[in-house]
Amino acid sequence: MAAVVTALVLLTFLAAYRFYARYIGRSIYQDDDPEFVTPAHELEDGSDFVPTKRPVLLGHHFTSIAGAAPIIGPCVAAYWGWLPALLWVVFGTIFMGAVHDYGALVVSVREKGRSIADVAAKVVSGRVRLMFLCFIMVLSWLVLAVFAMAIAGLFMAVPTSVLPVNIAIVVAVVIGWLLYKRQMPPLIPSLIALVVLYVFVWVGTKVPIDLTDAGLDAQQANLAWLLGLFVYSAIASLLPVWLLLQPRDYVNSHQLVVGLGLLFLGIFVAHPDFDAPAIRTTNGDAPSMIPFLFVTIACGAISGFHGLVSSGTTSKQLDKLSDARLIGYGSMLGEGALALASTMAAVAGIGLVGFCALPGQGPVEDLSWAVYYDSWAHASGNKAAAFVIGGAAFLQELGISTLLAQTLMAVLVISFASTTLDTATRIERFIIAEVGDALKIKVLANPYVATVIAVVPAILLATLRVSDDSGAVREAAWALWPVFGASNQMIASLTLLVLALYYWQRRRPVLPLVIPMLFVMGVTWLSLILHLLGFWADHDWLLFGLTVVLSGLILWMSVESLALFVRLVRERRAGADVPS
Numbered sequence: 001m002a003a004v005v006t007a008l009v010l011l012t013f014l015a016a017y018r019f020y021a022r023y024i025g026r027s028i029y030q031d032d033d034p035e036f037v038t039p040a041h042e043l044e045d046g047s048d049f050v051p052t053k054r055p056v057l058l059g060h061h062f063t064s065i066a067g068a069a070p071i072i073g074p075c076v077a078a079y080w081g082w083l084p085a086l087l088w089v090v091f092g093t094i095f096m097g098a099v100h101d102y103g104a105l106v107v108s109v110r111e112k113g114r115s116i117a118d119v120a121a122k123v124v125s126g127r128v129r130l131m132f133l134c135f136i137m138v139l140s141w142l143v144l145a146v147f148a149m150a151i152a153g154l155f156m157a158v159p160t161s162v163l164p165v166n167i168a169i170v171v172a173v174v175i176g177w178l179l180y181k182r183q184m185p186p187l188i189p190s191l192i193a194l195v196v197l198y199v200f201v202w203v204g205t206k207v208p209i210d211l212t213d214a215g216l217d218a219q220q221a222n223l224a225w226l227l228g229l230f231v232y233s234a235i236a237s238l239l240p241v242w243l244l245l246q247p248r249d250y251v252n253s254h255q256l257v258v259g260l261g262l263l264f265l266g267i268f269v270a271h272p273d274f275d276a277p278a279i280r281t282t283n284g285d286a287p288s289m290i291p292f293l294f295v296t297i298a299c300g301a302i303s304g305f306h307g308l309v310s311s312g313t314t315s316k317q318l319d320k321l322s323d324a325r326l327i328g329y330g331s332m333l334g335e336g337a338l339a340l341a342s343t344m345a346a347v348a349g350i351g352l353v354g355f356c357a358l359p360g361q362g363p364v365e366d367l368s369w370a371v372y373y374d375s376w377a378h379a380s381g382n383k384a385a386a387f388v389i390g391g392a393a394f395l396q397e398l399g400i401s402t403l404l405a406q407t408l409m410a411v412l413v414i415s416f417a418s419t420t421l422d423t424a425t426r427i428e429r430f431i432i433a434e435v436g437d438a439l440k441i442k443v444l445a446n447p448y449v450a451t452v453i454a455v456v457p458a459i460l461l462a463t464l465r466v467s468d469d470s471g472a473v474r475e476a477a478w479a480l481w482p483v484f485g486a487s488n489q490m491i492a493s494l495t496l497l498v499l500a501l502y503y504w505q506r507r508r509p510v511l512p513l514v515i516p517m518l519f520v521m522g523v524t525w526l527s528l529i530l531h532l533l534g535f536w537a538d539h540d541w542l543l544f545g546l547t548v549v550l551s552g553l554i555l556w557m558s559v560e561s562l563a564l565f566v567r568l569v570r571e572r573r574a575g576a577d578v579p580s
Helices: 002-029 054-065 069-080 082-110 116-123 126-157 159-180 187-206 218-238 245-270 289-296 304-312 321-347 376-382 385-396 402-439 447-463 476-504 511-537 541-577
Strands: 356-358 362-364 465-467 473-475
Touching: 002 082, 002 245, 002 321, 002 511, 054 245, 054 304, 054 321, 054 402, 069 082, 069 289, 069 321, 069 376, 069 385, 082 116, 082 289, 082 304, 082 321, 082 476, 082 511, 116 126, 116 304, 116 402, 116 476, 116 541, 126 159, 126 218, 126 304, 126 402, 126 447, 126 476, 126 541, 159 187, 159 245, 159 402, 187 245, 187 402, 218 402, 218 447, 245 321, 245 385, 245 402, 289 476, 289 511, 304 402, 304 476, 321 385, 385 402, 402 447, 447 473, 447 476, 473 476, 476 511, 476 541, 511 541
Parallel strands: none
Antiparallel strands: 356 362, 465 473
């Protein structure tokens, strides 16, 4: 049953690209102008604005948007059963997320590589631009902190993954030099790099790197990994995109496609039944499925962060406008496929697992969906464990050993997360420079100053600990993470609103933008209100205060943008009533 559903979803994604993406591209975005000069050519600087071959840029964009969130979200949302998660992944990806990513990329390219916040200033007002930038800046700090923490945790939990992940950085620099200095075609070097990476995955199982073996305790080891990751992301964000970012993401895209291919092949070979019910009737220990399903699975269906990638880095590297459909819409379908694989691992794969150890539950003799999801606390606390162990169970059906399968899955997760980490640092640098431009603070345009400001608050969020009234101690970033899903979705709805205004002014059909915008905005506002009530009842004043501030920014931006939209509609109707 699970294999049949998987095949149907993948075929639906293919049909969506063939028909719906073409309709959106022709009727709204009009991305088939062969004479259009993209910012990568017009503003080429050899560092950020670099014309890039379509396969290489596709790899960069796909791996940048497909971080840990589309893995973690479905693993948690499987608590409510397999059907709601799959329906949201499918319909959210096709009609909302892919339309959003595609549109943000095209509009940014048409506006000389400007970010979606900068486009908002042109479309709505300068005030909206500044609020949008501040909102994005806070969200990006949180993303950087949580992704670094997730990677550090996996390095400690699966030390066999450390060597292959770090070897990939060295290999990427070599590939970047070959492609851009020696002008070699990208395919053969990247395939050789892929083979090298998989060799080191096997070597990693023989040579695990565990910092606790060097005399550090667990907390010290975790801190060492965190600081190392932030230093890496800072350096990566300052290097020319052709030297590390593009080749790393291109090579990673091959690895991720192979990994997803093996996962789906394992599903078809194992042909498992769903271990989870279609829909679960929840008790009082969990939030209600509506609206929280739609913010728990964010990046696997629609994500505001994707618009930041589309308008932050990808638009500055697009070679031809016609490449936007594959890179914008197609990459989101790839992320939908990742969310599908994560969901299947959680609702069918864990039923194939025997003994294992779970982060929130410890050793388990015979794992099943009912054991993993016995409570909301365990479902949310175990995070991506279902993907690693459930996905590894699918790989074992192909004859891969348990240790190698789990290492492959951990490397897959870390590869997704790490490419998002360095891309997000680069985007944060651009955002801080834009804030400096808006506030007339010239020093923020300095890339080194902006990078320090991008990284230091994220380090603080990842290392500072806070406690609530119950005495529970958490890292600040994990404490703030419940707000991320709602904030991320609200940025997506506001981006869709900016796109709708942009194309309404150009007299294009905007219902495919307005309908998802209204839906996402509605469920997000409902979840924010319920979050506020919950934080108030729990006396969690940190989360309550942050949510109030973010909600205020959102409300202001929404009111200004919607008021403009209503005014433009009235003006168009009035104009239509006047005889020409």
